[in-house]
Amino acid sequence: MSLIPRAPNVKPGEKFDVIVVGLGPAAYGAALYSARYMLKTLVIGETPGGQLTEAGEVDDYLGLAGINAGDMIKTFSAHVAKYNVPILMDRVESLSKSGEEFVVRTKRRGDYSAKAVVLAIGVKRRKLGVPGEDQFAGRGVSYCSVCDAPLFKGKRVVVVGGGNSALEGAELLTRYATKVYLVHRRDEFRAQPIYVKLVKEKPNVEFLLNSRVTKIEGEKLVRRVTVESLKDGKTTELEVDGIFIEIGFDPDVEFAKRNGIETDEFGYIKVDEWMRTNVPGVFAAGDCTQMWIGFRQVVTAAAQAAVAAHSAYNYINELKGNTGGA
Numbered sequence: 001m002s003l004i005p006r007a008p009n010v011k012p013g014e015k016f017d018v019i020v021v022g023l024g025p026a027a028y029g030a031a032l033y034s035a036r037y038m039l040k041t042l043v044i045g046e047t048p049g050g051q052l053t054e055a056g057e058v059d060d061y062l063g064l065a066g067i068n069a070g071d072m073i074k075t076f077s078a079h080v081a082k083y084n085v086p087i088l089m090d091r092v093e094s095l096s097k098s099g100e101e102f103v104v105r106t107k108r109r110g111d112y113s114a115k116a117v118v119l120a121i122g123v124k125r126r127k128l129g130v131p132g133e134d135q136f137a138g139r140g141v142s143y144c145s146v147c148d149a150p151l152f153k154g155k156r157v158v159v160v161g162g163g164n165s166a167l168e169g170a171e172l173l174t175r176y177a178t179k180v181y182l183v184h185r186r187d188e189f190r191a192q193p194i195y196v197k198l199v200k201e202k203p204n205v206e207f208l209l210n211s212r213v214t215k216i217e218g219e220k221l222v223r224r225v226t227v228e229s230l231k232d233g234k235t236t237e238l239e240v241d242g243i244f245i246e247i248g249f250d251p252d253v254e255f256a257k258r259n260g261i262e263t264d265e266f267g268y269i270k271v272d273e274w275m276r277t278n279v280p281g282v283f284a285a286g287d288c289t290q291m292w293i294g295f296r297q298v299v300t301a302a303a304q305a306a307v308a309a310h311s312a313y314n315y316i317n318e319l320k321g322n323t324g325g326a
Helices: 023-034 050-054 069-081 145-152 164-173 193-200 253-258 298-323
Strands: 016-021 041-043 087-089 092-098 101-106 110-119 123-125 156-160 178-184 207-208 211-218 222-231 235-239 241-244 249-251 282-284
Touching: 016 023, 016 298, 023 041, 023 050, 023 110, 023 235, 023 298, 050 069, 087 207, 110 298, 145 164, 145 241, 145 282, 156 164, 156 235, 164 178, 164 193, 164 207, 178 211, 178 222, 193 207, 222 241, 241 253, 282 298
Parallel strands: 016 041, 016 110, 041 087, 110 282, 156 178, 156 241, 178 207
Antiparallel strands: 092 101, 101 110, 123 249, 211 222, 222 235
């Protein structure tokens, strides 16, 4: 099965009803619903699967129990391909309005136009940047405790971070793992006090404060994590089965800014309950939005995507009504 449908017949300057920007679960979801509304749809993105490519096994999407992340991406892609939605592998540089249409400019393939645009550009998880992190991604290195905690039942794990996601993740992991090491660069937490209190009450948690992870090692899977004290430089090697890196996200603030898309104070795209941005005709879905921060899941991205496509369909129908179109 091909990972993505090709788009050999799509030519620069071609007009569409909807252009979806991105190639993660939200983008696939928006493309599917848009196509099912009989809207001529184009998807433009760079990495099939988005952040899902960093996952290993996914066991929290209804009906796809224990599916490999790569197989999940292929499943999403195949469903979209059923509706003959073309996908261009490219980066969208800008959006501009021309009459009642948006001109979507790509880095390599030229310009395309659409009556509505759905932004599903995701975010980038912050990484530690230490040896072994990329090597063991999806093989013991995880960036989502909520997603992967059940996979570590009876295991020993490390959680890195000091915010809400790290403390919530550590608390959740205590229900599955036999031992949880919480590594944080400071001796105080940014997380809400209630989360800190809950974790401190757990007997199987050990706090390694004023410390940082310097190395991740293993064979096929993670087996060891090296932690360095920021006070005296002393290093400790922990025998563990996994490491959860919960140090936050980086939204694409510059993309939103140069295209006039309003964001919140953290850089996430502002949307209302119908996934509408401040620009009429531009919708957003998935991790790039300010909706449900702290609960980033494939299923929530897909839900937002369905709503965004529905709103795009209604918006286009309103345009037709306003201009006398069929």
